[in-house]
Amino acid sequence: MTAIALLSAAGRRIARALVLLLVVSTLLFASVAVLPGDPATVILGVRATPSQIAALRAELHLDESPPLRYLYWLGQAVQGEFGTSVGTDRPVTDLIGDRLVATLTLGLLAFTVVIALSLPLGLWMGSRPGGRTDTGVSTASLLLLSVPEFVIAGLLLALFAFWLRAFPPVSLIPAGSGALSQPQLLVLPVLALVLPTAAWSTRLVRASVLDGHRLPHVEAARLSGMAESRVLLRHLLPSTLAPIGQVFALLAGFVVGGAIVVENIFGYPGLGTLLVAAVRQRNVPVVQTLGLLMAAAVILAFLLADLLTLAVNPTIRNQQR
Amino acid sequence: MQISRRTLLGGMLAAGTLPLVAGCGGDDAQPPATTKGGRLRAGLVGSTNESLNPNTVEYSAADVARYAAIFDPLALLVGGETVLVLAESIEPNADATRWTIRLHEGVTFHDGKSMTSADAVHSLRRAATDSESTYREAFADIKAADITVLDQRTFEVPLARPRGDFVVGMIAGLGSAVLPEGITDFTKPAGTGPFILQTYEPGKTAVLTANPNYFRGAPLLDELEVVSITDPIARFNALQAGQIDFAKDLSFAAARVARGNPELQVILGGPGNSNALGVSMNIQFAPFDNPRVRQAFRLAADRKKIVDTALSGFGEIGNDIVGKGLPGYNADLPQRDYDPDQARSLLRDAGEISVSIRAADTSAGVLDGIQVYLEQLKAIGVNASLARESTETYYGDLDKNNNTPILALGYINRPIIKHIGTWVVSTALVNTQGWKRPAYDAQFNEALATADPAKRQEILDDLQRQLYDEGGDVVWGFVQGPDGARRGLRGVQYAESNPTFEKASLG
Numbered sequence: 107m108t109a110i111a112l113l114s115a116a117g118r119r120i121a122r123a124l125v126l127l128l129v130v131s132t133l134l135f136a137s138v139a140v141l142p143g144d145p146a147t148v149i150l151g152v153r154a155t156p157s158q159i160a161a162l163r164a165e166l167h168l169d170e171s172p173p174l175r176y177l178y179w180l181g182q183a184v185q186g187e188f189g190t191s192v193g194t195d196r197p198v199t200d201l202i203g204d205r206l207v208a209t210l211t212l213g214l215l216a217f218t219v220v221i222a223l224s225l226p227l228g229l230w231m232g233s234r235p236g237g238r239t240d241t242g243v244s245t246a247s248l249l250l251l252s253v254p255e256f257v258i259a260g261l262l263l264a265l266f267a268f269w270l271r272a273f274p275p276v277s278l279i280p281a282g283s284g285a286l287s288q289p290q291l292l293v294l295p296v297l298a299l300v301l302p303t304a305a306w307s308t309r310l311v312r313a314s315v316l317d318g319h320r321l322p323h324v325e326a327a328r329l330s331g332m333a334e335s336r337v338l339l340r341h342l343l344p345s346t347l348a349p350i351g352q353v354f355a356l357l358a359g360f361v362v363g364g365a366i367v368v369e370n371i372f373g374y375p376g377l378g379t380l381l382v383a384a385v386r387q388r389n390v391p392v393v394q395t396l397g398l399l400m401a402a403a404v405i406l407a408f409l410l411a412d413l414l415t416l417a418v419n420p421t422i423r424n425q426q427r
Numbered sequence: 428m429q430i431s432r433r434t435l436l437g438g439m440l441a442a443g444t445l446p447l448v449a450g451c452g453g454d455d456a457q458p459p460a461t462t463k464g465g466r467l468r469a470g471l472v473g474s475t476n477e478s479l480n481p482n483t484v485e486y487s488a489a490d491v492a493r494y495a496a497i498f499d500p501l502a503l504l505v506g507g508e509t510v511l512v513l514a515e516s517i518e519p520n521a522d523a524t525r526w527t528i529r530l531h532e533g534v535t536f537h538d539g540k541s542m543t544s545a546d547a548v549h550s551l552r553r554a555a556t557d558s559e560s561t562y563r564e565a566f567a568d569i570k571a572a573d574i575t576v577l578d579q580r581t582f583e584v585p586l587a588r589p590r591g592d593f594v595v596g597m598i599a600g601l602g603s604a605v606l607p608e609g610i611t612d613f614t615k616p617a618g619t620g621p622f623i624l625q626t627y628e629p630g631k632t633a634v635l636t637a638n639p640n641y642f643r644g645a646p647l648l649d650e651l652e653v654v655s656i657t658d659p660i661a662r663f664n665a666l667q668a669g670q671i672d673f674a675k676d677l678s679f680a681a682a683r684v685a686r687g688n689p690e691l692q693v694i695l696g697g698p699g700n701s702n703a704l705g706v707s708m709n710i711q712f713a714p715f716d717n718p719r720v721r722q723a724f725r726l727a728a729d730r731k732k733i734v735d736t737a738l739s740g741f742g743e744i745g746n747d748i749v750g751k752g753l754p755g756y757n758a759d760l761p762q763r764d765y766d767p768d769q770a771r772s773l774l775r776d777a778g779e780i781s782v783s784i785r786a787a788d789t790s791a792g793v794l795d796g797i798q799v800y801l802e803q804l805k806a807i808g809v810n811a812s813l814a815r816e817s818t819e820t821y822y823g824d825l826d827k828n829n830n831t832p833i834l835a836l837g838y839i840n841r842p843i844i845k846h847i848g849t850w851v852v853s854t855a856l857v858n859t860q861g862w863k864r865p866a867y868d869a870q871f872n873e874a875l876a877t878a879d880p881a882k883r884q885e886i887l888d889d890l891q892r893q894l895y896d897e898g899g900d901v902v903w904g905f906v907q908g909p910d911g912a913r914r915g916l917r918g919v920q921y922a923e924s925n926p927t928f929e930k931a932s933l934g
Contacts, residue, residue, distance in 0.1 A: 141819075142817055142819060142820045144823050191475060191476050196476070196478075201475065201630075205630075263664065267664070267668055268667065268668065271668070274665075274668055274670050275661070275664035275665060275667070275668045275670070276656060276661050276662075276664055276665040276668070276670055278632070278654055278656075278665065278670055278671075279631065279632075280632070281626040281627075281628055281631070281632050281633070281634050281652075282626055282628075370658055370661075371658070371660075371661065372661065373656050373657075373658060373661035373662075373665070375630065375631050379657070379658075380475060380630075383473075383474065383475045383657060384475050387474065387475060387476075388819075389475055389476075392475060
């Protein structure tokens with residue numbers, strides 16, 4: 107019974123996720139379509155001749171209405187054909203290939219560090235509110251939250267790359283290697299992603315834990331004389347797992363967005379730098395595909411968090427949803 | 428910054444088309460190279476679509492640098508001079524309708540095959556006729572199907588009309604690069620150039636090794652790495668931290684920092700590798716249909732101040748004519764000086780003048796230059812303001828640009844003969860000065876057709892004088908780079924603003 111209920115709930119969510127992706131793709135398409143400037147002229151540059159421009163406009167179906175263009179693209183996309191990068195015959199998927207690996211490396215590393223930092227810290231702070239750790243970390247995180255990401259990245263650069271000369275400022279991965287083979291190139295970008303995100307997620311974990319401590323069964327366990335560590339592990343943690351899962355799903359969104367900024371500052375050869383360049387060059391197929399990819403990642407994270415909530419929380423699981 | 432070197436309509440002409448010294452380029456700003464060996468890492472702007480296919484290579488400055496290292500053209504504009512590269516000689520017939528090109532002997536591609544006229548002819552044909560070639564317009568006068576091979580190293584190019592400027596106006600440039608006949612795969616192409624491609628990761632980096640058999644002498648460097656770093660700040664950071672040795676196109680602020688850093692140096696390519704900046708007044712529109720007003724606007728410009736303020740000194744003043752430092756420039760025209768009093772008196776009869784100058788942040792120095800110029804216009808009593816537009820759309824509307832009373836101009840500095848054909852003749856697609864004079868067109872065509880360089884230069888000088896006296900452009904300066912490098916770097920040359928490294932060394 108529970109397994110079936112879980113599966114059907116999951117199924118409904120997956121269906122919703124697909125609809126969401128469709129909506130995202132429409133929005134993406136619309137936002138690039140309203141960008142000023144004729145895409146063909148922007149792509150070909152100042153010295154393009156009218157005949158070259160006309161040819162590109164025909165290739166991009168620019169003379170047809172936006173909804174029709176969108177449908178062309180959608181029709182291709184569902185068959186797994188995400189188009190070719192504008193101005194070449196190269197499939198978009200080719201272009202994305204190893205940049206995806208690079209960004210995943212950066213993102214997963216950052217994600218792991220954030221969880222490893224904020225989970226224990228948040229647990230500790232939420233269990234000893236007002237203590238020295240709590241006050242210290244809360245203040246530090248507030249500071250980090252108030253400063254824009256690119257300023258943090260700039261400060262990291264100034265301190266570690268130029269003053270201490272400990273790490274390189276630009277992630278120039280040597281030919282033939284991957285990001286992981288040059289760990290010193292990853293330190294600053296990961297730090298730049300981790301600091302603001304961890305600040306934020308530590309506070310949220312702390313808040314969930316504070317709430318968790320006030321739950322009746324947790325109080326009861328403590329009052330019954332159970333050791334604090336057992337209280338935390340066997341009663342608090344399972345109850346806070348669901349809200350913390352939601353926090354980490356949100357993290358995915360932050361990491362994806364933050365990666366775009368960080369990659370461009372450090373010249374990291376991932377999807378973030380590709381996206382900025384593609385928007386500048388009005389490379390619509392690339393922008394669409396990347397946008398969808400990033401949206402799908404975030405949606406997936408929320409899907410997993412929702413499933414975790416369902417699996418962990420019996421009351422919600424049994425409700426009609 | 429600008430990277431594409433294609434001319435729109437058939438190129439123009441200039442004097443001294445029959446070159447000259449093979450090998451010695453124009454950039455004498457640096458002492459000659461000395462140390463052998465090492466790897467030079469250069470950082471330039473890249474793009475999402477990098478490839479070494481000649482049809483698309485010019486979208487990325489990094490790709491152009493790689494392409495120029497791997498392939499050789501028949502001739503090139505290096506520094507401010509036309510230089511023969513793969514061609515040993517390029518000679519016209521009596522009326523400049525057929526040009527005979529003789530290639531150097533014994534040149535081989537990186538895979539060992541000999542380079543012959545068949546390869547050169549094939550490459551030229553492709554550039555002139557391929558539907559996606561960016562040189563199709565520039566080579567429109569070449570009768571590609573009728574190019575004849577005379578022997579292993581000689582071939583003849585017939586033209587549709589006499590073009591005395593065949594070399595300077597058409598052939599000198601990467602458009603005449605010689606690729607192996609029948610090449611289809613551009614992932615690891617073999618050229619004749621000073622460097623051999625070893626690895627290429629489009630959008631990221633390329634590593635090349637020195638070609639020990641390069642026909643003009645092996646490079647001093649062992650290796651060259653060309654890295655794509657599109658963000659200008661990241662590029663400068665990489666230079667400062669020693670991750671790269673050469674960074675193309677620094678911001679003025681970064682260049683000032685580099686100047687003050689003992690480990691770095693700023694390299695300027697000279698006016699021959701620059702962009703011309705200023706404003707373009709359309710003489711078809713009031714108040715610029717009045718020649719006194721145009722003259723006043725030209726005298727109102729304190730050119731030195733604009734270059735020092737807006738370009739941070741990284742440039743040279745202009746004299747309202749494009750092409751300074753390049754073949755064909757009329758250096759005899761007296762340098763216009765700042766003369767606000769004369770400007771004011773010229774405007775006295777013109778009444779109240781109000782102008783709104785269209786401009787966008789299309790390249791470094793444009794907007795700042797306009798701001799300084801606006802102050803100078805106000806000082807002579809003109810009610811001047813800035814109409815700022817978005818960079819992406821500024822060049823898009825041809826119609827609008829051809830019918831604007833006054834707008835900011837930024838031309839790639841080209842030999843004047845190319846410039847006139849692209850921007851000044853009545854048939855030009857974009858003619859921001861509104862210069863439409865059939866007699867001028869006829870005179871220009873005459874210059875194009877004249878095979879004798881001295882006679883051609885006479886006509887060109889007169890064409891420039893007409894623009895100097897009555898034209899609508901105010902060219903106040905030529906902005907170069909600026910590029911940054913680490914202190915020991917020597918021997919970087921520039922061909923139409925693209926850096927080449929065959930004579931470079933790290934010390």
